[in-house]
Amino acid sequence: MTIPDLNPQATQHDTQTTWQQTFPWEGRRLLDQVTALRQEGAPSQVLAYVSESPEMRAWLRETLRTTCGEACAVRVRSAYKPAYFWVTEELQPLWRRAHADRLTLTYPRLPGENPGRFLQEAYPLAAILEREGVQAEFIPGHAQPTYQATLWRGDTALWQGSCFIPLASRESPDGRTVVAPTGWLTVQADTGPLHDAPLPTDGELFWNWYCSVILPAILDLAGQRNDGLVFKDLSVTLHLSEPDLALDVLDERISMTEALTEEVYFGTLDALKRHTSTPPDARTLTPGRIVPIARSTPGQDGRARVTLTRWDAAPQEREELDLPPSGERLGTSTLLDRPWPPARTWAYARQLADQYGLGWSVPAQSVDGRPVPAMVRKGREGPEGVLVTGGQHANETTGPVAALQFVPSLVASDLNFAVLPLENPDGASLHRALTQIAPEHMHHAARYTSLGDDLGQRQGLPRWETRARAWARDKVNASLHLSLHGYPAHEWVRPYSGYAPYGFESWALPAGFVTILWYWPGQADNARAMADAIARRLLQEVDVTAYTTRAFRTSAAHLLQPHYQLIHGLPFILAEQRGGLCPITVITEAPDETIYGERFQMFVRAHVAVCEAAVAFQVRQHAEA
Incomplete structure (x- = not known):
């Protein structure tokens, strides 16, 4: 298939290269x-x-x-x-x-x-x-x-x-x-x-052009470096006459513009993995920040602009910094309604630390120099503590809010604990910017760090954001990790790569609130008993249960084999994970990408309910030991 008026010429200025192309409607x-x-x-x-x-x-x-x-x-x-x-x-x-x-x-x-x-x-x-x-x-x-x-x-x-x-x-x-x-x-x-x-x-014309012009230029640039970096930023802006509409069922949306941003983001990573012989399921590449934005412009010719910004020097870790109290007292009424910007999350976390007399530290910074603060309580008699993390994947928005809301319950317990409410502040900052443009898109471009990797899989010694998690675990001798996550609230599609998102096929359709338990060898019985306790606690959240039941029923009708098991009617995944940070890791998965308002509040409560049940189970286990 030919591309009308293909013009592969690019303009260059200092560290930037820009390509532009139009597509007849x-x-x-x-x-x-x-x-x-x-x-x-x-x-x-x-x-x-x-x-x-x-x-x-x-x-x-x-x-x-x-x-x-x-x-x-x-x-x-x-x-x-x-x-x-x-x-x-x-x-x-x-x-x-x-x-x-x-x-x-x-x-x-x-x-x-x-x-x-x-x-x-x-x-x-x-x-x-x-x-x-x-x-x-x-x-x-x-x-x-x-x-x-x-x-x-x-x-x-x-x-x-x-x-x-x-x-x-x-x-x-x-x-x-x-x-x-x-x-x-x-x-x-x-x-x-x-x-x-x-x-x-129009989407085909754009994607053919991107694959034939932009991807080869990126792969050529990757071949010129030996440090794993490719670019600092890759900005892709699209205006196409493609569907982008909400459906009046569940929280569903049909959006080819959103699907194209997913293709740009993951397709670029896929091409680099193939180029570097990296396993398809790896999240370790550090190509840089990929930022696709697509707008629906009905009845108009399409246009695309791609700007690649190269590194002028490799990023370096910076000196430690502190976050002083903001002096502003923050309430919780708006906190539960939608994602907060990173600065407000930090301010509220510091407020909670001061209110409850918790230790406050900034054990790590992001690649872009943003702080990764921690609230810590240690010195209790119990030998093992709890680690709570949120915002590892920054477009999964309810986790940081829930981590903050769970702090009073932790304080009321007798456990040592550490809370990292926002592990990926660079991603959170990008996500906030992207949602100002397209609030109903899932924006996986903000999922990983500024380097482009998943901080949970960063290779080598801990650097930048990854320092915080290991530091916090060791600080409180955590045996339980509560990792608060999310996934798309509507269907996740990559139309030009096999339809379901390659490598994430099991998360393509929302199935309600999902709980995952990873456990070390020898911890299977404990994990299953904890899952049972969590499911019983979630059943008390009637709206969460009703939403999950309906979403699971709908998604299961369109899947040959759902990958979840049902415990008391709710979806769970239990798996042995030798490389887990702690003996048991509880991962909450709320369908929260693109969710606001009452639904956002509901999933915050669901996260907190799971955390409460897991900690209560842990306390009982310690008491019986």
Whole structure:
């Protein structure tokens, strides 16, 4: 597939290189194509697949009807998640009129693809059908790229139909062959077919350009260094006419603009891993900060601007610093509602330390020089303590707030403890900036550190942010690590790399509040007993349980094999982990990326409930020892 007006030239200035590219809007290309085809014959049927919002597709449909005449049958379907839009836009009116009570949807299983891929692409139809009172049956089918549906009332079939899935084979940045969504145009005249071929979407044009122009330049730069660094910043700004819309079910969203930012971020990492022979699941690369931003600009030509800033010198660790009290008394009313900026998190942590007479230290700094403070209590008679950490992955937003809210409960216990409420302040600062632009996007670009690695997997001796965790564990002799995390609140997609996010497939669909327990060899019985105690405590949070039950039911309907086990009806993962920081690590996973308001508050309470149950279990274990 060629890219219109490809211009690989880049402009350079000092330590920066900038590329710019425009992409003709697929809607205009569609209309021009149909207009040209009219010279060959009068169209009687037009079926187009474009990656556009429902409103833009409705406008294109009406424009095509005007162009082709009222006698021409025109359908403009979505090239992205075609099954979802086909069912909700074309079948929903049918089942309502016919009072259907059951829908069977047969999804394809294509050779070489994950057998559940197209079941997942139909998500969240299960929730839509449940709300409509229509029983959903998803059935694996043939090896052809089509969905087939039947509407039923009782045992009577009321309607049958099918939906083509336009796909294109491509190579992902890590070298895998995948099939990805593409646009399509089929035009039929009374005399026969006029056209039946792909129509590249705006997202495809951008991604082809990025992979053919930007990634090779990055890999070339990586080959020029031997210190593991590649760039200081890689800024990618997109304006494309692509769908970005909230759904009225669960906290779901369908957003190709967001999906493209995920492709830029993880695709760049994947390409570098392949280039350096780094294992695909490693989080140890330090390429630099990757910052993709995508805006939906309906009906306009697309444009992209990429700016790469090179290091003028390798980063160096700085002298220690302290965070003096801010002098401002901070309440908790807004604290529980949404993420706080790093400075306010630090100020509230210092306030709590002063209020409860806790030790205060700044054992580490980030790469960009931001502090990583700790609240510590030691000197209690108990031989083992508790470590609480939040904000390791900075786009997982409820953890730092919950860590602060849990401090009074820790103070009331008789345990030694250390609390690191914000381990990754550079990521948190970036996340705050990104959410000012796109508050409903999950922004995994802010997940890792400024170097681009996961601080929990940084190689070599502890440096920068990683110093704090080891320091705090040793300070209180922690035997229990409470690590507060989150994951996407809506479907996580990488459309040009196999659909589900490669390496994170099990987290692609939200399943409610999930709890993970890692344990050292010999700790399996303790971990399972603790998980049981945690589940019983979570059941007291009625809203958390109700939300999790519904989300889990919906996601499970679109997965062949969920990777969780249910304990008292709630999802858990228990696994032996020899490399865990402590004998038992409890990891809370709230679907909190893009969550605000009451839902944010609910998940903060869920984190705290898990922490309370785990600490209470630990206290009982010590008392019985």
